[in-house]
Amino acid sequence: MLLDRSFELARKAEEIDALAAKRKNVIASDQMIEGEYPIFVDRTSGAYFWDVDGNRYLDFFLSYGTVVLGHADRDVDDQVIAEIRKGFATGLSKPVQTELVSELLEVIPGAEMAMLMKTGSDATGAAVRLSRSFTGRDRVARFGYNGWHDWCAQWDHGIPRATRDLVHTFAYNDLDSLRALFERHPGEIACVVMMPFEVEPPAPGFLEGVRELTRAHGALLVLDEMRSGFRMALGGAQEYFGVTADLATFSKAFANGYAISALTGRAEVLRRLDRVHISSTFYANSDAMAAALATLRKLRSGPHLERIHTLGSRLQDGLRELTDKYAAPVEVVGHPPMPFLDFRLGSEEENQAAKRSFYTETIRAGVFFHPNHHWFVCAATTEEDIDTAIEAARGGFEALVRDGYTGAVRSGEAAR
The missing domain is CATH 3.40.640.10 (Type I PLP-dependent aspartate aminotransferase-like (Major domain))
Known part of the structure; x- marks a missing residue:
C-alpha cells in the first residue's frame, strides 16, 4: 500500500506538534511496524477506516477500544x-x-x-x-x-x-x-x-x-x-x-x-x-x-455485546487453528471481545522481529491489528470481516515460516 501522503503529513507534524514529535506515529513508534502502518486517517465507517492515501483497513484497533458499536454510528x-x-x-x-x-x-x-x-x-x-x-x-x-x-x-x-x-x-x-x-x-x-x-x-x-x-x-x-x-x-x-x-x-x-x-x-x-x-x-x-x-x-x-463475544470467539478459534497448523510459538490470548496474539520466541528482540514479519503481512492485507496492544471487536464487525482477518493472519503465519521464526507446517500440509 502506498502511504506517501500519510508520511508527508507526519514529517510536517513532527516539526510543529509536540505530541507527534514524541510519538512519531499514531501509535508509539516502538510499537509500530515502521513504514508499513498508516498515520493519518481520512474517514471511518462501521468496522473500517480509510487513510489519507485512500487505503481501506478493517479496524481491530478501534481507537484503543473506544469504539464499541462501530465508527460513525x-x-x-x-x-x-x-x-x-x-x-x-x-x-x-x-x-x-x-x-x-x-x-x-x-x-x-x-x-x-x-x-x-x-x-x-x-x-x-x-x-x-x-x-x-x-x-x-x-x-x-x-x-x-x-x-x-x-x-x-x-x-x-x-x-x-x-x-x-x-x-x-x-x-x-x-x-x-x-x-x-x-x-x-x-x-x-x-x-x-x-x-x-x-x-x-x-x-x-x-x-x-x-x-x-x-x-x-x-x-x-x-x-x-x-x-x-x-x-x-x-x-x-x-x-x-x-x-x-x-x-x-x-x-x-x-x-x-x-x-x-x-x-x-x-x-x-x-x-x-x-x-x-x-x-x-x-x-x-x-x-x-x-x-x-x-x-x-x-x-x-439488542444483543450487540453477545455478538461481539461470538465474533471474537470466531476470530480466536481461527487464530488457534493457524498457530497449530504452522507450529507457531504464538499463543492466542485475551477474552473474545479483546483478543490478542502473544509472541513467545524467547527474547524481546526475537519477538519484535517476528512481529515485524507477521504484522507487515496483515497490514498490507488491509487488516489493522495492533502489534502490542489488545485488539477489539465492534458490533459493526461481520462474520465476513472475521474471515478476512483470519485469512490475513494466515499470510502473517506464512511469513513467520518464510523468515525462519517457526517450523514447517504440521503433518506436512502445504501452506495455502
Missing part, C-alpha cells in the same frame, strides 16, 4: 448533533446529565452514585483522591495501566520521588503479593486500584480474594474498567466476573469514541466530593453525555 452521532444544536457548553447542568447518570446506575453493579468527567485518568485519579479522603490513608496498591497522573505514570521523569513512594504495585493472580503489601504497610493503604485483567484472565478466586483482602484491611477496592466496561458485559467486569468494587471507573466504550468518563460506586464514598477538589470547566459539556446515553441505550436494545 448514526444513532449516536445524530443524538450528539441534536445536543450540539441546542447548545452543549453552558457551564450549567443539562437534562441529559441526569438521564445518563440514571442509566448508569441501572447497569453498573454496586453503583449508588456516579460522577461524569472527561478522561480515564480523570476518573482513576478522582477515585484515588476520594479513597484517600474517605480512609484517611495515603498509600495506594495498584495493578495494570491506570493513566498518566503522578501516582501511576509509567515513566518516573518529572514525578517527585515522594509521590511514587506512596504507590506500590503487586503481581496479577498472586494474592500473596498483595497480602504482603498490606502486611508491610498495616493501616496505611487507602485503596487497591486495578484493571480486572489485561491479557491474562483472572484465576479462579483471585478477584474475590482481592475483594476479601481489601475489606479485611479497611481499604477500598477500585476497579479500573476502562477497557472492560461496556464490552465484557453491559455492567463491565463486575457483572461478568460477579465481583463488586467500592468504586469503578469507566471511559473508552462508554460513548463510542466521544470523550467522557465516569466514576461510580458507593454513595458514602462519592459524597466525599464535598471535601476534595475535583473539577474541570468541561465536565458539564453535554455533547459527549448525549453520545454516552445513546450508546448505552443502543447496547441495551
Whole structure:
C-alpha cells in the first residue's frame, strides 16, 4: 500500500506538534511496524477506516477500544448533533446529565452514585483522591495501566520521588503479593486500584480474594474498567466476573469514541466530593453525555455485546487453528471481545522481529491489528470481516515460516 501522503503529513507534524514529535506515529513508534502502518486517517465507517492515501483497513484497533458499536454510528452521532444544536457548553447542568447518570446506575453493579468527567485518568485519579479522603490513608496498591497522573505514570521523569513512594504495585493472580503489601504497610493503604485483567484472565478466586483482602484491611477496592466496561458485559467486569468494587471507573466504550468518563460506586464514598477538589470547566459539556446515553441505550436494545463475544470467539478459534497448523510459538490470548496474539520466541528482540514479519503481512492485507496492544471487536464487525482477518493472519503465519521464526507446517500440509 502506498502511504506517501500519510508520511508527508507526519514529517510536517513532527516539526510543529509536540505530541507527534514524541510519538512519531499514531501509535508509539516502538510499537509500530515502521513504514508499513498508516498515520493519518481520512474517514471511518462501521468496522473500517480509510487513510489519507485512500487505503481501506478493517479496524481491530478501534481507537484503543473506544469504539464499541462501530465508527460513525448514526444513532449516536445524530443524538450528539441534536445536543450540539441546542447548545452543549453552558457551564450549567443539562437534562441529559441526569438521564445518563440514571442509566448508569441501572447497569453498573454496586453503583449508588456516579460522577461524569472527561478522561480515564480523570476518573482513576478522582477515585484515588476520594479513597484517600474517605480512609484517611495515603498509600495506594495498584495493578495494570491506570493513566498518566503522578501516582501511576509509567515513566518516573518529572514525578517527585515522594509521590511514587506512596504507590506500590503487586503481581496479577498472586494474592500473596498483595497480602504482603498490606502486611508491610498495616493501616496505611487507602485503596487497591486495578484493571480486572489485561491479557491474562483472572484465576479462579483471585478477584474475590482481592475483594476479601481489601475489606479485611479497611481499604477500598477500585476497579479500573476502562477497557472492560461496556464490552465484557453491559455492567463491565463486575457483572461478568460477579465481583463488586467500592468504586469503578469507566471511559473508552462508554460513548463510542466521544470523550467522557465516569466514576461510580458507593454513595458514602462519592459524597466525599464535598471535601476534595475535583473539577474541570468541561465536565458539564453535554455533547459527549448525549453520545454516552445513546450508546448505552443502543447496547441495551439488542444483543450487540453477545455478538461481539461470538465474533471474537470466531476470530480466536481461527487464530488457534493457524498457530497449530504452522507450529507457531504464538499463543492466542485475551477474552473474545479483546483478543490478542502473544509472541513467545524467547527474547524481546526475537519477538519484535517476528512481529515485524507477521504484522507487515496483515497490514498490507488491509487488516489493522495492533502489534502490542489488545485488539477489539465492534458490533459493526461481520462474520465476513472475521474471515478476512483470519485469512490475513494466515499470510502473517506464512511469513513467520518464510523468515525462519517457526517450523514447517504440521503433518506436512502445504501452506495455502
